[in-house]
Amino acid sequence: MGSERLSESIDTKLKRELNLAAEGLNGFADAARDAFTNHKTETLLEAGGAAAVGVGLALVRQIPGIGLPISLAMSAGLLGASVKGVVENGSAAFGAFHDNWKSADHWQANKDIVHNDIGKFAFDTAVMAAAGGVSAGLVRGFGAAGFTSARPLGALASGETPLRSGFLSAGPKLDVEPAFPNTEVQRAFQFQRDTSANSPWLRTVANLPLLPRLEGKVDADVAVVGSGVVGQQIAYRLAQMGKKVVVLEGGRVASGTSGMMGAMNTVVPDTGFGPMLEKLGPDKFAEMMGRMLAARSSVEILGRKYGDFRPHNSYNVAYSENNADVVSEADLLRKFDPRVRFVNGKEAQDLFPLARSAAILPGEGNLNPVKMLNGMARSGQYQVFENSPVLSVVPTTDGALVFTDNGVVHAKDKVILATNHPVGPFIDANDHLTAVQTFANVADIGRRMPGNYFDAPDQTSGKVPFSYWRQFNLPKFGSTETLVGGTAHFLHDGVALPFEPQLPQVTSRLFNGASGRDQFTALIWTDYDWGLPLYYHHRQFPVLSTALGGGGNGLNAGAMLAQAVAREAIGQTDPLLTPARSVT
Numbered sequence: 001m002g003s004e005r006l007s008e009s010i011d012t013k014l015k016r017e018l019n020l021a022a023e024g025l026n027g028f029a030d031a032a033r034d035a036f037t038n039h040k041t042e043t044l045l046e047a048g049g050a051a052a053v054g055v056g057l058a059l060v061r062q063i064p065g066i067g068l069p070i071s072l073a074m075s076a077g078l079l080g081a082s083v084k085g086v087v088e089n090g091s092a093a094f095g096a097f098h099d100n101w102k103s104a105d106h107w108q109a110n111k112d113i114v115h116n117d118i119g120k121f122a123f124d125t126a127v128m129a130a131a132g133g134v135s136a137g138l139v140r141g142f143g144a145a146g147f148t149s150a151r152p153l154g155a156l157a158s159g160e161t162p163l164r165s166g167f168l169s170a171g172p173k174l175d176v177e178p179a180f181p182n183t184e185v186q187r188a189f190q191f192q193r194d195t196s197a198n199s200p201w202l203r204t205v206a207n208l209p210l211l212p213r214l215e216g217k218v219d220a221d222v223a224v225v226g227s228g229v230v231g232q233q234i235a236y237r238l239a240q241m242g243k244k245v246v247v248l249e250g251g252r253v254a255s256g257t258s259g260m261m262g263a264m265n266t267v268v269p270d271t272g273f274g275p276m277l278e279k280l281g282p283d284k285f286a287e288m289m290g291r292m293l294a295a296r297s298s299v300e301i302l303g304r305k306y307g308d309f310r311p312h313n314s315y316n317v318a319y320s321e322n323n324a325d326v327v328s329e330a331d332l333l334r335k336f337d338p339r340v341r342f343v344n345g346k347e348a349q350d351l352f353p354l355a356r357s358a359a360i361l362p363g364e365g366n367l368n369p370v371k372m373l374n375g376m377a378r379s380g381q382y383q384v385f386e387n388s389p390v391l392s393v394v395p396t397t398d399g400a401l402v403f404t405d406n407g408v409v410h411a412k413d414k415v416i417l418a419t420n421h422p423v424g425p426f427i428d429a430n431d432h433l434t435a436v437q438t439f440a441n442v443a444d445i446g447r448r449m450p451g452n453y454f455d456a457p458d459q460t461s462g463k464v465p466f467s468y469w470r471q472f473n474l475p476k477f478g479s480t481e482t483l484v485g486g487t488a489h490f491l492h493d494g495v496a497l498p499f500e501p502q503l504p505q506v507t508s509r510l511f512n513g514a515s516g517r518d519q520f521t522a523l524i525w526t527d528y529d530w531g532l533p534l535y536y537h538h539r540q541f542p543v544l545s546t547a548l549g550g551g552g553n554g555l556n557a558g559a560m561l562a563q564a565v566a567r568e569a570i571g572q573t574d575p576l577l578t579p580a581r582s583v584t
Contacts, residue, residue, distance in 0.1 A: 230258075313361060486506055
């Protein structure tokens with residue numbers, strides 16, 4: 001019987017507490033009005049404090065250096081007032097519920113307390129949350145990025161939206177996610193990542209110490225996104241012109257397509273010289289050849305200074321005598337470099353046993369791209385941050401902000417996306433470039449063959465066209481081990497593959513039964529109409545540019561893109577590297 005009376009007593013208490021809570025909830029709207037009426041002065045002060053914090057944020061630019069402390073102080077004051085109100089009114093409500101639990105003697109008084117204080121308690125809680133959010137935003141946003149991106153107060157009148165982390169910005173947030181034209185390109189991108197461990201170049205730097213990750217705020221003249229052969233050649237060229245440059249890399253230096261390339265320093269474009277002459281006309285073609293030769297020299301200088309550049313000839317070989325394509329290419333190039341030769345028959349066969357004709361291109365060479373790019377990244381010419389993936393770019397009235405997951409770069413002059421693939425703000429690049437999946441493997445061919453080798457399309461010979469090969473000259477590999485690439489897949493209408501089953505067969509056929517191993521794949525982008533890379537600006541926000549389309553000759557294309565950026569820095573334009581490809 002005792003336990004029955006105790007259970008009933010607890011049950012009664014619970015019902016009484018629930019009734020009291022229901023009274024508070026049922027009268028919530030009235031309670032909120034009562035709270036405002038009965039505590040008008042405090043409420044207006046708190047609302048005014050919230051407005052003052054907003055004004056303080058907008059005025060940050062007008063009071064540089066002390067804007068953050070002032071805004072934090074205002075936010076802290078508002079937070080303190082609201083916390084005080086929450087504690088006072090919450091304590092009163094809690095006391096009412098506690099008294100109601102003990103006895104029903106003061107039911108009406110407790111009901112009045114809950115009715116009067118619950119609205120005020122809710123209002124103070126909301127203000128406290130808002131003030132806490134403002135404080136966190138100030139500490140996170142301004143602590144990381146300072147005051148350089150804030151806009152004058154009047155800018156808000158135009159209806160522009162505030163930026164993340166407490167900034168007031170001149171433009172929208174532009175996401176820089178990959179803009180792949182189809183799912184096959186996306187699959188090829190993943191296959192590149194999956195096979196990157198087989199790259200001989202990336203193996204050579206596996207134990208290299210990490211460069212720092214971007215933390216907080218950094219100011220620069222130019223921010224370059226991507227640390228490959230395009231991004232770093234641009235950064236280096238601008239640094240030589242006196243610009244302060246920051247390079248942001250999502251992974252490790254040259255861990256993308258640049259770490260999977262053949263790295264042959266050659267002027268030979270993916271399309272060949274004939275189509276370029278037809279598109280450009282004689283005068284513009286001559287100008288472009290001058291640029292390509294200058295780009296080749298630039299790569300050699302960087303390769304000797306920061307890498308392991310080795311001078312070699314390049315050989316464009318064919319499997320039939322007097323191959324018309326090779327003859328034509330040699331004749332065109334000889335006009336700009338008289339050392340170029342065409343050989344036939346036995347002379348070609350001495351260069352490569354299966355060859356029956358060949359063009360010999362002197363003054364070229366090859367290198368380890370990852371070694372060169374890591375040397376450049378550690379040269380002190382510019383800052384490079386690894387493991388700092390870029391999330392978005394926000395144009396401002398004084399440049400642009402480049403946000404990573406843990407910091408921000410304020411670029412006063414320019415942001416250049418050198419990401420190899422098109423990204424959201426430049427999705428239209430897919431209209432001009434073709435995504436191509438390339439493959440390469442390693443083979444010990446049993447003989448020394450210094451130089452760069454390409455084979456010319458020759459459908460009548462039965463050989464697979466578009467192969468290339470070059471030897472490593474790396475400490476961890478034998479002297480006759482060779483990189484053999486080819487059998488590309490065009491992904492606008494093709495299917496991406498994790499590996500190319502024909503490549504070992506091609507390797508065996510070219511090199512007398514040699515076995516291919518450690519196959520890897522890379523995703524490249526090429527303009528097959530023009531054979532030239534792209535450098536152009538965002539239509540709405542010219543502070544943002546992209547540099548891509550290097551194709552299979554990324555070293556030379558990267559140097560040409562660096563030329564274009566350097567020309568722009570001194571007020572010149574380069575219409576040949578824009579999507580319009582103006583030749584007038």
